[in-house]
Amino acid sequence: MTKKILLRDDEMPTSWYNVCPDIPGGLQPPLDPETMQPMAPEKLAAIFPMGLLEQEMSPDREIPIPEEVMEIYKIWRPAPLVRARKLEEALGTKARIFFKNEGVSPVGSHKPNSAVPQAFFNRREGIQRIATETGAGQWGSALSMATSMFGLKCKVYMVRVSFDQKPYRKSIMQTFGAEIVASPSPYTNYGRSVLERDPDSNGSLGIAISEALEDAVTTEHTNYALGSVLNHVILHQTIIGLEAKKQMELAGEYPDVIVGCCGGGSNFAGLAVPFVPDYLDGKKIRFVGVEPASCPTMTEGKLAYDSGDTGGMTPLLHMHTLGHDFMPPGIHAGGLRYHGMAPIVSALVRENIVTPLNVHQMECFEAGILFAKTEGIIPAPETCHAVRGAIIEATRDLNEPKTILFNLSGHGLIDMAAYDSYFAGELHNYSLPREEIAESLKNLPKTS
Numbered sequence: 001m002t003k004k005i006l007l008r009d010d011e012m013p014t015s016w017y018n019v020c021p022d023i024p025g026g027l028q029p030p031l032d033p034e035t036m037q038p039m040a041p042e043k044l045a046a047i048f049p050m051g052l053l054e055q056e057m058s059p060d061r062e063i064p065i066p067e068e069v070m071e072i073y074k075i076w077r078p079a080p081l082v083r084a085r086k087l088e089e090a091l092g093t094k095a096r097i098f099f100k101n102e103g104v105s106p107v108g109s110h111k112p113n114s115a116v117p118q119a120f121f122n123r124r125e126g127i128q129r130i131a132t133e134t135g136a137g138q139w140g141s142a143l144s145m146a147t148s149m150f151g152l153k154c155k156v157y158m159v160r161v162s163f164d165q166k167p168y169r170k171s172i173m174q175t176f177g178a179e180i181v182a183s184p185s186p187y188t189n190y191g192r193s194v195l196e197r198d199p200d201s202n203g204s205l206g207i208a209i210s211e212a213l214e215d216a217v218t219t220e221h222t223n224y225a226l227g228s229v230l231n232h233v234i235l236h237q238t239i240i241g242l243e244a245k246k247q248m249e250l251a252g253e254y255p256d257v258i259v260g261c262c263g264g265g266s267n268f269a270g271l272a273v274p275f276v277p278d279y280l281d282g283k284k285i286r287f288v289g290v291e292p293a294s295c296p297t298m299t300e301g302k303l304a305y306d307s308g309d310t311g312g313m314t315p316l317l318h319m320h321t322l323g324h325d326f327m328p329p330g331i332h333a334g335g336l337r338y339h340g341m342a343p344i345v346s347a348l349v350r351e352n353i354v355t356p357l358n359v360h361q362m363e364c365f366e367a368g369i370l371f372a373k374t375e376g377i378i379p380a381p382e383t384c385h386a387v388r389g390a391i392i393e394a395t396r397d398l399n400e401p402k403t404i405l406f407n408l409s410g411h412g413l414i415d416m417a418a419y420d421s422y423f424a425g426e427l428h429n430y431s432l433p434r435e436e437i438a439e440s441l442k443n444l445p446k447t448s
């Protein structure tokens, strides 16, 4: 077999897959934080285009990919499916390890899979400007690229700790013409209120979301965009799993185990959910979602209604959460520092379809470095969690000839400061004290 499997143009998926109608037990609707009743779509239309809201609530399993989006996808898609033979050899395992390389996108991660359609649907409905947040900077980079392609303006609220740790992300966003500020910022009421209480705040995704939302609500012709968590984001990301399914078939393989790292859950779900119908038809597949031990949303959080942001402005989502006030430690996998998990992934955990796993930062960097030495690709710090998860699965029983598929959500070439800290011995493991989680869970909104 060749090392790398691609797809011809006529083999490319033409629709995304919407898993929502197939989830056993279904999804709980988002609630309006003011009334605690299911959110009226008209209210959401103040910040999202109808095209995306229809996808968010669609009962259809297949949703066509617009021609204009496909044209841009083809700049880097299909993403290669690769067999990691050298990694297998180094581990001494009989498992066959495949990975889907989303690091080949122009900004180096899976995020443009959703940024491009989000920019497209906003543009189609006459929006001129988008406000968003970014954690590690990957979403901001992806949306900056996508908005520049569709002639939209973009303002990015970037979590302070990443803003300081990752200066080149800023340069990338600037190259695409976006405006970037560190969050908490002095430019929104919410940002000012946080700075008043804590002038040295590290920031968090929850705070940055509040700022971007406030910007979108108070500025004309401006919408808001979210890079993970929501149903329509996961819908767009299914291009990963739909391609992978065809590529695995071309390789004459079918995965026994599917692994991905989870921040808000979009890259993992994007790879995994296209395989869920087969699972429901009786196929044995183990879905493993890997999260950091320092931000253990699925493994230690609670499944409940909570805000997506710190300011309590978003609809309440039914999801695994550590509480919207949760302040994650400043670990280097910035993209995995979010208090909540996508409702789709949370429901799959609830149904025992997805198995959550938490891992420590040090073992992840070790895994990432072994992967780099064997396969030549330096994974993003977030992605190192998926690599670690795949290695755990492959070494559980070295003699079991199972097939593992994991998502290489991005490369780490712009994150070398994180590797520097690791090499300098500055990183350590961080487990969250139970009391701290219990404390932030006290502030969950009361829904009844």
Ligand SMILES: *Cc1c(COP(=O)(O)O)cnc(C)c1O
Pocket (backbone or CB within 6 Å): 109, 110, 111, 138, 139, 227, 228, 229, 261, 262, 263, 264, 265, 266, 267, 268, 335, 336, 380, 382, 383, 409, 410, 411
């Ligand atoms: C953003 C990001 C993640 C985490 O986000 P998900 O929505 O969980 O996918 C993981 N890996 C990379 C490379 C990212 O940029």
